[in-house]
Amino acid sequence: MLSTDTIFAPASGFGRAAVAVIRISGGGTRFALETIAGGVPEPRRMSLRRLRDPETGSVLDEALVVFFPGPGSFTGEDGAELHIHGGAAVRAGVLRSLGRMPGCRAAEAGEFTRRAFLNGRMDLPAVEGLADLIDAQTEAQARQALRQLGGELGRQVESWREDLIGALADLEAALDFADEGDVPASLEARAGGAARRLAGEIEAVLRDSRRGERLREGFVVVLAGPPNAGKSSLLNALARRDAAIVSPVPGTTRDAIEVACDLGGLPVTFIDTAGLRETEDVVEREGIVRTRARLDQADAVLWLDPVDDPCPPPAGDPRYIHLRTKSDLSPAAGQDLRLSARTGDGIPELLDLLSRRAGDALGTGDALVTRERHRRALERCAEALRRAVDALAVDQGELAAEDVRLALRALGEITGRVDVEAVLDRLFAAFCIGK
Numbered sequence: 534m535l536s537t538d539t540i541f542a543p544a545s546g547f548g549r550a551a552v553a554v555i556r557i558s559g560g561g562t563r564f565a566l567e568t569i570a571g572g573v574p575e576p577r578r579m580s581l582r583r584l585r586d587p588e589t590g591s592v593l594d595e596a597l598v599v600f601f602p603g604p605g606s607f608t609g610e611d612g613a614e615l616h617i618h619g620g621a622a623v624r625a626g627v628l629r630s631l632g633r634m635p636g637c638r639a640a641e642a643g644e645f646t647r648r649a650f651l652n653g654r655m656d657l658p659a660v661e662g663l664a665d666l667i668d669a670q671t672e673a674q675a676r677q678a679l680r681q682l683g684g685e686l687g688r689q690v691e692s693w694r695e696d697l698i699g700a701l702a703d704l705e706a707a708l709d710f711a712d713e714g715d716v717p718a719s720l721e722a723r724a725g726g727a728a729r730r731l732a733g734e735i736e737a738v739l740r741d742s743r744r745g746e747r748l749r750e751g752f753v754v755v756l757a758g759p760p761n762a763g764k765s766s767l768l769n770a771l772a773r774r775d776a777a778i779v780s781p782v783p784g785t786t787r788d789a790i791e792v793a794c795d796l797g798g799l800p801v802t803f804i805d806t807a808g809l810r811e812t813e814d815v816v817e818r819e820g821i822v823r824t825r826a827r828l829d830q831a832d833a834v835l836w837l838d839p840v841d842d843p844c845p846p847p848a849g850d851p852r853y854i855h856l857r858t859k860s861d862l863s864p865a866a867g868q869d870l871r872l873s874a875r876t877g878d879g880i881p882e883l884l885d886l887l888s889r890r891a892g893d894a895l896g897t898g899d900a901l902v903t904r905e906r907h908r909r910a911l912e913r914c915a916e917a918l919r920r921a922v923d924a925l926a927v928d929q930g931e932l933a934a935e936d937v938r939l940a941l942r943a944l945g946e947i948t949g950r951v952d953v954e955a956v957l958d959r960l961f962a963a964f965c966i967g968k
């Protein structure tokens with residue numbers, strides 16, 4: 534697709550609404566406004582305009598129109614917004630009129646943001662943060678996404694990158710001056726120190742990087758135990774709706790059933806599973822295979838067995854929380870956590886416990902790394918830096934320089950910029966090589 538096209542799309546979703554926003558971006562924006570809105574309004578001010586079908590001259594809507602001149606716009610191009618009435622017919626009329634203009638076409642998914650990235654308005658982490666913000670279901674997820682949209686990860690990676698460019702400049706200069714006594718040794722020492730320090734900083738970030746990924750994806754709680762223990766009943770009580778079938782027949786649940794909840798601002802997904810037992814029923818057996826797969830992904834497992842029919846959980850796995858169900862059936866005994874889906878007894882205590890577990894695993898949204906993509910790139914970066922440090926220790930300057938280049942490329946992948954020009958600029962600026 535040519536980026537010279539002018540693109541348009543509804544920015545406000547598709548349901549019935551009071552107002553719908555149509556977004557336009559590209560070099561044909563002014564022409565489109567002249568054609569459909571009778572002129573280009575004063576930049577960045579909302580103006581009330583009558584929109585007309587350019588072919589028939591008939592009135593499409595009374596709309597609020599905003600013009601954003603490039604390059605100081607969201608995409609970096611000329612852009613506009615038409616705030617129209619939200620009905621399907623009005624929207625269809627405006628979109629049809631825009632589509633008939635030369636050089637104008639409907640935008641592809643994410644195309645406005647893609648242009649913002651290509652025009653240098655956003656780096657990749659900001660693009661990812663924007664996507665996460667739109668998907669965020671809880672406040673903690675939104676907070677994390679906003680920090681990334683605001684450039685926190687991008688700035689940190691850029692700052693590491695600059696330090697590494699300095700180290701690489703030192704290494705390359707040391708190689709250039711290899712025949713000049715003490716100079717190379719001190720440059721190599723400085724580069725080695727920087728590589729060691731950066732590897733340490735990145736490793737520290739990596740140590741708690743899973744919290745950011747978990748917050749993005751949600752904390753996964755699996756309900757498991759013997760058949761008929763009351764797993765589906767508890768799921769329904771937690772979801773406050775009839776999400777799963779409950780029956781007195783053991784082996785009722787076969788497919789895993791997921792319910793996403795907001796636990797005090799934290800995203801938690803509860804998964805009800807088929808009860809575990811030996812069985813000849815092929816459908817039930819497939820259900821149990823699925824239960825085992827879900828248990829592998831769980832951040833916490835609620836192991837349920839009834840007070841009147843005990844079946845203890847596997848020992849030694851810290852993710853398991855043992856809960857005795859149907860507490861209404863027999864008086865309290867022992868120290869197990871007890872609950873009843875029927876009376877609601879014990880459920881507030883369970884939610885408390887899970888909030889604490891989820892809070893510990895997710896943090897409140899101060900993690901820097903939120904995606905596997907970031908984590909993998911940082912892991913490669915830190916490994917390359919450790920190799921560079923080792924190479925310098927045995928006087929292998931060329932190898933060390935190559936590893937630092939690999940580390941730089943890994944960082945560049947995070948922000949979406951991979952170039953060598955900056956290294957050269959830095960090298961020539963820092964050293965007056967007058968020879």
Ligand SMILES: Nc1nc2c(c(=O)[nH]1)N(C=O)[C@@H](CNc1ccc(C(=O)N[C@@H](CCC(=O)O)C(=O)O)cc1)CN2
Pocket residue numbers: 554601604605606607614
């Ligand atoms: N109506 C409307 N609401 C919206 C957006 C939008 O595009 N339109 N946004 C879109 O996602 C978000 C706001 N984000 C935006 C980010 C940058 C610019 C922008 O034009 N930036 C220029 C000028 C900034 C200024 O006024 O000082 C710049 O950064 O140079 C606009 C919106 C959320 N709300």
Ligand SMILES: Nc1nc2c(ncn2[C@@H]2O[C@H](COP(=O)(O)OP(=O)(O)OP(=O)(O)O)[C@@H](O)[C@H]2O)c(=O)[nH]1
Pocket residue numbers: 759760761762763764765766767778779780781782783784785786787806807808809858859860861862872873874875876
């Ligand atoms: N008295 C009492 N009965 C309960 C309670 N919770 C569930 N039951 C009953 O126990 C039976 C089984 O409940 P389910 O929630 O379907 O059990 P399950 O663990 O999902 O069973 P499977 O899907 O077969 O593995 C049903 O008859 C429920 O009404 C409870 O707290 N107290």
Ligand SMILES: [Mg+2]
Pocket residue numbers: 764765766777778779785786805806808
């Ligand atoms: Mg069930």
